[in-house]
Amino acid sequence: MGVKKFENVPYEDALDMTGFGKFNYLMLALVGSIIMGMAYEIFSVSFLVTASACELDTVSSQQALIAGTPLVGIIASSHFWGYLADTKGRRKILCFSLTLGFCAGFIATFSPNWIVYMLLKFASSCGVAGTYALALTLLGECTPHSHRPKMIAYTTSIFLVCTGSMAILTIPVLPLKFSYYIPVLNIHFNSWRLLNIIYCIPCALGALGMLRSYESPKYLLSVGEEEKALEILRGIHTINNGKDAEFKVMSVSLDEESTREIVVGLWASLKSQTTPLLKPPLLKKTILLSLLFVIVYFCLNPYMVWLPFISDGIMRAMERGDENITFCQMLQTSLDVTKTNVSISIALSGNKSTGRKTLLISIQLLSGVAGLLVNLSSSWIVSNILFIIYVSGVLNFGYLATFVVDVFPTYVKAMAVCLCLMVGRGSSVLGINILKALLMDHCQLSFYFFAGLTIVGGLLSFLLPSDLEKKKKAEP
Structure with a gap:
């Protein structure tokens, strides 16, 4: 007797049939590295602005300006990253934004003055501004519904642990007594610059991880790429259940209403993507x-x-x-x-x-x-x-x-x-x-x-x- 195959399966049911296991925990680990990259890049300024004050010759008002820069970058660019992720894909945009965050943050290490440092930190914060939201979206769309609240809730604990770990990294690195002069830039490479590089590493790891990860099959389904979505669901099923287990879904449907419009021009496209959120029924x-x-x-x-x-x-x-x-x-x-x-880190797993x-x-x-x-x-x-x-x-x-x-x-x-x-x-x-x-x-x-x-x-x-x-x- 042949194995029963299922046609036109709603996405949530198809995702449930992939099981819950190794893939989901690997995805949580990847999302954790993305959250760490975002947290380190955004909050590192509060540790580095004081440590760099002497070399960058900053006064309190300039330090306050630098410290507020990441938040300005987040507010200025979060909307744009959401638009890109909904029109170009979660995986591609996460790779790009993490790479931008790493490159700008890494180059900030060699800033000759506080203005250059502030501008580069603004660029890096713009880069990672949408990563937390996009990582949650990707995690949610790849996790079976029964496990979704628990997995997304874990990200809050990861975020709190990441912010607390920054102080742990700072304690042994900042007191280091070394200084290497770089004549071309007329700067000294010392402990605070080394710490800045360390804080950039999670962004690089997150970007590399996303290169090896899957795109959200739900996103692919929403843009008409059913075969690619089904192939990814098969891949998730294989990782969770082994190569010998057969995925019985032959076709999958999104099972939700879509009113995506095709428009020309960046501004018109951005507006059309935002408008549905500001009118009924959303x-x-x-x-x-x-x-x-x-x-x-x-x-x-x-x-x-x-x-x-x-x-x-x-x-x-x-x-x-x-x-x-x-x-x-x-x-x-x-x-x-x-x-x-x-720092206080609280972890709670819902019943x-x-x-x-x-x-x-x-x-x-x-x-x-x-x-x-x-x-x-x-x-x-x-x-x-x-x-x-x-x-x-x-x-x-x-x-x-x-x-x-x-x-x-x-x-x-x-x-x-x-x-x-x-x-x-x-x-x-x-x-x-x-x-x-x-x-x-x-x-x-x-x-x-x-x-x-x-x-x-x-x-x-x-x-x-x-x-x-x-x-x-x-x-x-």
């Missing part, structure tokens, strides 16, 4: 998810940015024996301390029996309630546990991204992820400045304000669509 989804990204980033990212300041204040208060006062009182007594680099919408809402509400309660206890242990629970809400960066990956059609998916992340990061800039001012003068108000808004985000999350039900495959 407008409500765009507004809701953008608003949730704004709330999550605005409320939680500032606390992660100022975590070194907060952690140092708490530790100094404990050293002085000020343990029986509230969290904010401990900070208020430590305003004159010097900042240190401290498969818990829907991701329920998990997202639970994390958001638990985080907000913990933030409101931080200053109601005079026990430093209780206060710190509540604060850790509050900042653990950053896990929703990943869970929220899974909804963007799922609810938007393939032809605008990368654009949607990039735009949502862009508005979220943009709002965090405002939050960072507001939080710093409040921590200095109105610490308790800061927790009530940010934690209260976090709870509002949890309530708004009830408007998100329910988890998609897996369709049962038809049996003969």
Whole structure:
């Protein structure tokens, strides 16, 4: 009796039939290297701007300008990368953007002055601006639906680990005492320039990995390349199940509506790719998810940015024996301390029996309630546990991204992820400045304000669509 073959299988069902295994974990590792490259290139400036101050002869205002350059690059180019990924492919654009990020970042190592360094860092940040969103999109489109929330949520933990590891790399490298003069450039190659090169390496590794990786089969299907998509699905099935296992799908369908338009000209094409997100039926989804990204980033990212300041204040208060006062009182007594680099990395894997919408809402509400309660206890242990629970809400960066990956059609998916992340990061800039001012003068108000808004985000999350039900495959 011959093996039953399946014709015209919906994409999600075909992806489920490839299984879950080696390929998916290799893809997660590749996405992890891409996230590391983005994090290192964007956040390295905060470590290098001070270390390079003497040689580049920068004053505080110039250092602040350099430090803000990566964020400007991200906001300026994220939209464009989303457009390119939706029109040219995820793999090709990730290769190009990572290569651009590496080349500009590497050349910045040999900057003769701070202006050249700032311009090159702007170029490198523009290069990696869309990599996080595009990596999430690629991961989501290559992962079976039942495992997708978990895999994308892991990327948040990877991101937090990457940002924390930067300090670990800095400790042994920056103190190195060597200096090699390069007459052609009239510069000295020393420890901060070496550290800059080290921070560039993950971008190069990510670009090389993408060259050996598959394109998103869902993207190929959306542009009419069914045979190529089916070939990649076969390849994924082989990696997960071995060469002897047979992939029973003979043809696959996208099973979603596409209104991709063919237009001439870059501006007209960019506009046509963006317009669907700003009109029905996608407008409500765009507004809701953008608003949730704004709330999550605005409320939680500032606390992660100022975590070194907060952690140092708490530790100094404990050293002085000020343990029986509230969290904010401990900070208020430590305003004159010097900042240190401290990072918290939180990893959480959702229970498969818990829907991701329920998990997202639970994390958001638990985080907000913990933030409101931080200053109601005079026990430093209780206060710190509540604060850790509050900042653990950053896990929703990943869970929220899974909804963007799922609810938007393939032809605008990368654009949607990039735009949502862009508005979220943009709002965090405002939050960072507001939080710093409040921590200095109105610490308790800061927790009530940010934690209260976090709870509002949890309530708004009830408007998100329910988890998609897996369709049962038809049996003969």
